[in-house]
């Protein structure tokens with residue numbers, strides 16, 4: 001029997017924590033920070049205490065109480081008892097905080113599957129600078145579009161999509177009850193919308209049993225108007241040979257909108 005349990009991401013922006021169970025196989029898709037829940041308690045410089053592990057986020061209901069998922073270290077000061085990991089893997093759709101930030105609590109032995117580019121971006125996060133960006137050490141395994149990764153009866157097929165951060169993926173999750181399509185966070189108005197179209201075509205061919213979708217825009221009205229992002233992409237290409245600087249800049253450009261971009265409209 002296949003179960004789909006969504007611990008975060010419904011009726012809110014991001015915070016996705018999606019569990020697919022097929023028999024004994026248990027796989028999470030994304031494990032992000034819920035902005036909506038976090039904003040109820042944390043404002044300005046007020047954040048969860050990093051020295052207290054998962055205590056604050058568990059107590060405030062920001063982190064779901066799930067046995068066999070979190071690390072012994074993170075549960076040290078909590079009333080949730082540590083148990084040996086009961087999950088096969090976590091797949092990340094992309095490197096935005098609302099999809100990956102709560103990896104910091106996950107047991108290190110649970111494999112984390114991420115795109116090659118997503119892992120580069122995650123590696124550029126600076127531990128200690130912004131607490132929520134220190135995702136901890138994990139057993140990362142990388143994929144590229146079209147690769148198939150199997151855990152018993154479940155086969156996961158990541159397919160690239162276009163989004164405001166590079167290296168974003170949707171997933172075709174082939175289970176014993178049919179294919180579940182999880183889009184990750186996608187759009188069709190950006191400069192690489194062909195990737196989203198390819199994902200949609202492949203998803204359609206699977207005759208999906210279920211669709212989990214999140215996205216910014218499915219229309220194409222703004223295509224071609226986003227000069228800032230076009231220039232950012234060019235910068236990344238130019239700087240790609242000098243990491244980690246390029247990826248730090250890239251991260252800034254996509255999440256904090258502080259990257260100065262020259263005005264090329266007159267050229």
Ligand SMILES: [Zn+2]
Pocket residue numbers: 094096163185
């Ligand atoms: Zn996103």
